[in-house]
Structure formats: C-alpha cells, structure tokens
Amino acid sequence: MSQAAAQRKALQVAHLEELSFIRKYIFSTDHKTIAKQYLGISLFMAIVGGFTAYAIRWQLAWPSARIPGVGTITPDAYNTLVTMHGTIMVFFVAMPFLLGVFGNFCIPLMIGAGDMAFPRLNMLSVWTFLVGSLILLASFFVPGGAAAAGWTGYAPLSARPDLTPAVLGQDMWIVALALEFSSFLMGGVNFITTALNMRAPGMGLWRVPLLVWYEATASVLFLLSVGPLIGGAVMLLLDRLVGAGFFLPAKGGDPLLWEHLFWFFGHPEVYVVALPGFGIMLEILPVFSRKPIFAYRALVYCALTATGLSLIVWAHHMFISGMDPRLATPFTVTTILISVPFAVIVFAMIATLWGGSIRFDTPMLFALGGLTSFLLGGVTGIFLGSAATDIYLHGTYFVVAHFHYTLFPVTFFAGFAGLYYWYPKMFGRLMNETWGKVHFWLTMLAFQGVFMPLFFSGIAGTPRRVFAPNEYPLFKAIQPLQVHATIATVTLLLVQIPFVVNFFWSLRRGKRAEANPWLANTLEWCVPSPPPHANFAHTPRVRRWPYEYSVPGARLDWSPQTESGDTMLPAAGGQ
C-alpha cells in the first residue's frame, strides 16, 4: 500500500469514527445511505399506492359493496383514489425506486468514485423528497380529502377550487409535486455531473456500465422536460389561490395549455423511469448469461435516440383533445418511430441470451419477467400511438392495461431484479433464493392476471376512471373481467408478503455476502459488501470494458474491470 493510499485510508477511518449517529444515518451525505433512505420511502409509498389499487379494484369488481378494511366509498372518494394511485406510483414510487435508489447507490460505485459530485445537494434532494411525500400523505387527512382531478390534473377541473371537494388537498398535491420535481432536479444534476466528472482513471465513456449511461440519460431527459411543468404547476396554483385564470376560458385562459405543459413532461417521464429500469436489466442479463452484452454501443445510442424522440411525441396524448387535428399525423410518426430504439434494445437483450450459459437466480428471473412483460406494453403502445385507433381506444381500459404493462415491468420487475441483485452489496447479506423465486413466479402470474383482462375490457370500450362500469349497458356483460382483475390484484398484493419478510429477515439472518457473490465485472463488486464510507480504499484503475464474460482462453469466465489483459473495446477516448 502506498503512503498516499494509507493516509487516505486513515482519513476515511477517522472520518467514519467522528460521525455521530445522526450524521451517519439520518442527515447523511453518503450516497449509499441516501439510496437506502430513498428505498425506505419508496417502499412505504408503494404500500400506500398498492392499498389504493386494492380499494379501486374492489370497487370496480363489486360496485358499492363494502371494501374490507375501507368500507363503502363515494364517487368522490373513488376519484381521489385513482388520482392518488397514479400520482404516488409514478412520482413517489417509480422515480425514487429507479432513480433515487439505484442511481444513487450504483453510479458512484460503478464508476469508481467515493461519493456523488455534490453530496450535500444529494442530501437536500432526499429530504426535499421526504417533505413532498409527507405533504402528499397528509393531504389524505385534510377536510375535503386528497386531490381528485386525476393524476394528469386536467384544468379547469383542477384549476377551480369549487369543482372537486379537495380544496386544500389539490393545493397540497401541487406543492408535493413541485417539491418532488425539485428533488429529482437536484438528483439529476448530481447524476450527470458525477457520471461525467468522477470516473476513475481508465474509465472512458465506452467503458461506462450501461446502468450509469441510462441513469444519466434519464436525468438529462428529466432536466430537459420538467421545466415547463414546474411553470405549469405555479400557474395552476395561482389559478386556484388567486384566480389568475391561466387555464380558465372565462378569464381568457386555455385548458389545452395545461395539457401541453403536462404531457411535454408527462411523456418523457415514461422514459425517465423506463431507461433506469432497462439499465438494471441490461446489467443483470450479461452477468447471469455469462456473456458480453450484445451491441453495447448501439444500446447507448438507443438510449440517446429514445431521449431525443421522447421530447417530440407528447401530443399523442392529445389526438382527440381538440388541438388542431392536422397535428395528429406528425405526432403519430414520431411516436411510432420511438418503437425503433426500443426494438433494438429488446433485440439486443434477446441476442445477449443467445449462446449464453444462463443461471436463473432471482435477479435474472425478475429481469426476464420484466423483459417479457414489457414487450406486451411496448407493442400495445402502437395501437394508441396511431391516431386513428386512438380515437376508439383513448380513455378506455386498454390505456390502463397498456401503461401498467410498461410501468409495472420497469418499476417492479426491473426494480426487484435490481434489489435482489444489489441487496448483498447494500446490506452485506444475500436474500433468500428460494423465497425470491417464489416471490417472482407468484408476482409474474398475478401481474398477468390483473392486466391481461383489462386489455379486453378496453377493446370492448369500457372507459377508465368510472366509479361503476356495470352501470353502462354496453359493459354489463363483461363485468366478470373486472372481477378477474380484482382477484388477481389482491393476489398480487398478498404475494409481496414473502418479499417483505425475506427483505427484513435477510438483513440479519441472510447468508453473508462476499465482495462478488454473482461473479460480476463492474467496479462495485471489487469492494467489500457493504462498501466502507468513501467506497474504495484507493482509487481503482479501470483496465477494461465491463462486459467481458467467457473470454476464450481466460482462466475464469469473468474478467473484472480492474484486471489487465486484452480487452474488447478500445480504451478511453477511442472511437
């Protein structure tokens, strides 16, 4: 050990010892602790979001029946539930889980850095997010209840306090979202700066693991798209509080302006969560196939292309909104074109499996479950992206089934894959494999059971966001589909219990993890599990590409990035 490294080590130990409990675990600037804080908040919010799903689905299957544990609900309460379910799951579960947890935990470790570029900003980001989450949760308990204007908050319904019972609740919804946006703006700045500036020596851009690429690209996309909506949120709040009238026609405003501001962000948002989800799956596939990822550079270009395209597709949410109908075909073309980068990503994932030596551990099962389920969400997007069929399918359960088939796989399948995979690195112990597999298969089956029937319900024309679909003569006959979906939902929620138990049980009783339990190449696996404060005892030197598995003639079937030797991709700066 060189003198400099020894000194560094001594400093780290000293630094660690002088930290009080509060600085170490609560107001921590350590990216690993912050990732765990995001994990705690997002899993708690997922339980709340799951509970709203349960109440919604029960009402839809057996309208106006008593919901066990909830009671009967009014149409207004139903509107609140669907509004809060969407808001919580997209902004307070998917984003903190995929960006807050895996971005924070993995980016510094994977690029050989001691922490984020701005650790204090990182701490501010998680605390801002916590305040936003608490405000959102508190809104359930204020007079009038939580927001009820849909998670898209279309004006004027959301812009006039007299139109829904949620007067204070809707204001709190806006404030909570604005805080959430600010939190992820701070996080995004950190992700991008860290990925660009903090890479260990030898890690050129073409040696950066795909998860880091995808997290950073998602952050760029978030920064590019969220600005207009923050403006929109301020305008909406002014409409509500002082009657400014930005979105109220009676005062010269225009409701379509809100739709544009919302979807200009809202559609890229799908990719903000989809890219990290895919990043996780792309890290896991090569490790468990013992094969290099197929077409690494093409995968990076696909993320960049999807990012660019996703900024010019938003109006496909507005084909029938009353905007100029001549805009529909250009937006159909851009929307359907986005299938191309995603098709390449999927083809590359499939090609990675070909010729592999595949191990089906829990992370791999969840990654494959995510891929196979996402495929259905992807292809059904074509029906909605083409304006002509959207006329018929817009606002039906087809849309509900479609976006759950995209968001659930990237959030939960990819998210669970990542959690089972990095859990040993986070907590120093492995989760139980058997219960992991049980969790996977039951989740996989129940998930299909929830949303498959809803495609058919949607094709039959059932509108979403209705309190009692059985009151429509046209859909009485297909009420059994709603019942099936509800039974599957209850099952889906119940089969998360093995996961929760496994998670907490393994914290103390799990098999102790070595540094590299999955025999993977990326840098986080060359430090102890869990990594010490400041991660690396001395800055690692990166000598190769992250996906060298099964190199012909090599002694082992993996080649860590720090190991010297022949490498497939050029060194930093090349090509």
Add this chain to the structure above:
Amino acid sequence: MHWLPSDVSTFGPSVDHVFRLILYIVGVWFIAAEGAIILFAFRFRRRPGHAAVHVAGENMRQLAWILVPALVVVFLDFGIDIAAGHAWEEIKLESPKPALNVSVTAERFAWIFDYPGPDGKYGTPDDYWSMAKLYVPVNQVVRVDMRSMDVIHSFAVPNLRLRQDVVPGRTISAWFEATKPGTYEIECTELCGSEHYRMQASLVVLSDSEYARWQHEHWSSIASKPSSSASAGVKQ
C-alpha cells in the same frame, strides 16, 4: 377482435381495419420475440461442459442480427403511419356536407342536444332541445358542434368509433353517419367530477320514416322551449 362492439358508422370499418392491421403486425413480432426469449432461455440454460460463447455484437456482421429486424420495424412503422393517417383524415379532417346540424352542450353531468328546428336556424323560437337523447336519421351525415359549460368532457360513442374532447372556451365539431337504426351509448370519457360516471346519454338512430315521424311530432308542433314531449328532459 370479437371484443369490439358492433360498428354502426361509415368510418368505423376504417378504424377497425387499422386496428386489425396493427394487431397482425405486432402480434407476429410479439410472438416471435417471446418465443425467442423462451427458446433461448431453455436452450442456453447452464449445463455442465457448455460454456457461453464470446459474442459482443460489436462488428457489422453480428450487429446485422438486430439492425436488419430494426429496419423491418421502421418499414412496418411507416406502413402503420400511412394506414392510420388515412383513417384519421377521413374521420377528423374531412367534413362532408351535413344533412343535420346538432349543437351539443356538455355540462356537469349531462349532455344537452339542440336542434335548429324546421327553419334550420338556431336562436329562433322553433328550436328544439333534448336532454340525454340524440336523435339522428340513419344514413345521413350528422354534424355535432360541441361546447362545454364548465370542464373538459369527452363525447364518446363506442359503436360509432367516435370520440372527441369537448373543451370549455371552444366550439369543437365532429361528424358521423350512422348506418344502422337502433339505440347506442354516449359516454363522457374525460374525468369531470363526482358524477362523471353518470354522464351518459343515448344516440337514437331512426330509419327515414321513423325520423320523419319524430320530426313531425316534435319539431313542427312545438314553438317554444322547453318541449312538453316525454322524450325531452327538463333542465334542472
């Protein structure tokens, strides 16, 4: 496909055609991709004595395996764009000369349909209005001019394959030609508040003779609103 409700409009077949086209195209891709994943997962499962091959897809010969299918995707995409573009044009961009003009008002949580009456002009004493029931003649082009009094609603008739948001502050028009007499559902499909789910109405498509009789009963004899007819509601 049999899940789609019966189609009773002239442009319905165009929408269903695009739906079918997309279904066949993505159906083939979907089955092929799922099949490949399942096949590869089984065929290349870990077995003793079988090492993984070292293929990174970084040269053109290997990349072709994913780029050629991607190119096919691009071509199919444009095929779908063209088919969808034509159907969209027929429904939303062209507006054939209407035989009947109805003014539609959406107001939480009701649909009100105003007819110009025998003189064909709105704002005259012979106007006729109907609550929650839109009467139209079969095989005639009907134009609806829609306004909202409060929030965004959406005028949706699944059997016509027609949907159009109704936005306060604007008049938005749509047209249709129903091909089969009968009663069909009209729904609001944009969340508009507490009783959103109750904001339903009926489209009553009448044969030529029935329509003439309906017109005769309600239009010519009535000189002022509101109508005393049972079919017309009373404004709350």
